[in-house]
Amino acid sequence: MQNKKTASNKKRSAETKGKILKSAEVLFKEHGFDNTSVDSIVKKVGISKGAFYVHFNSKDEIIAHSINAAISKIDIDLDSIINTAEDDTPVTATLLKILERVSFNKVEELGYPLNKNAAIIQINKTINHDLLMNYNKALYSAAFRLITLGIERGEFKTTYSADAIAGDFVTTVRGFIFEWISNYPDMKLNQSLQEHFKIYLAGLISQGCENRN
Incomplete structure (x- = not known):
């Protein structure tokens, strides 16, 4: 009996946490992160403020958890792109497809407001941002x-x-994402990544990389 009660409580807790995340994401998109308060989130969910703080310490943590939830999906998507590439598919073509998927995830699935506030969190270190860094690991x-x-x-x-090249690859992508956030909506993320990395990858193919002092 006790085990059933514990399982039921865990299920309700998970459901409440999920509702908080979904409601907060809707409000962030509609009103912006800064204009969304914890009060407005709990009102939309229909819970007390105390119940909110059982699951999250701040709005910043919602950003981190939202991005972490998206990481599992994109991790699977990137694996799928690699695994379904034909043996005769150039690696460069697959890498460019990876960049296209990352751009779609950032621009369409996560959206500019979420990315902007994630960047601010990382810069200000307002929370332990390991969850945000998992995206780079994927x-x-x-x-x-x-x-x-x-x-x-x-x-190549x-x-x-x-x-070393993979590390540079990720650092460069992160730089473009930051530029996209800084220059939104004038900069097109996927277009910029595709143009840059076609040159970047062509260098690996035709000229190779030479050691630099």
Whole structure:
């Protein structure tokens, strides 16, 4: 009996947390992060403010959890893109497809307001932002796998390791995302990434990477 009660309480708790997340995301999109209060969130969910703080310490944590929830999906999507690529598909083409998927996730699924406030959280370090950094880990893993494959196939001619190139790849993507946030809505994220990385990857194919002092 006690086990059933415990399981029931956990289920209700998870359902409440999910409702808070969904309601907050709707309000953030409608009114903006700064104009959405904890009071407005609990009113929409139909719970007390105390119940909110059982699950989250602040609005910032909602941002982190929302992005973390999206990471599981994009991690699966990136794996799927890699696994379904034909053996004769150039690694460069698959990497560009990865960038297209990342852009769609950032722009369409997460949206500008969520990304902007996630960037502010990371800059100000208002919470432990490990959840936000997991996104970079998912992208790094996909890039590392593909760059390793490109080197093994002889498609990429480089004196750098796959680890070093994948790290640079992720850092560059993060830079473009920050530029997109800073220049929204004038900058098109996917277009900018595609244009840059076609040049970036062409350098690996035709010229290789030379050590720099």
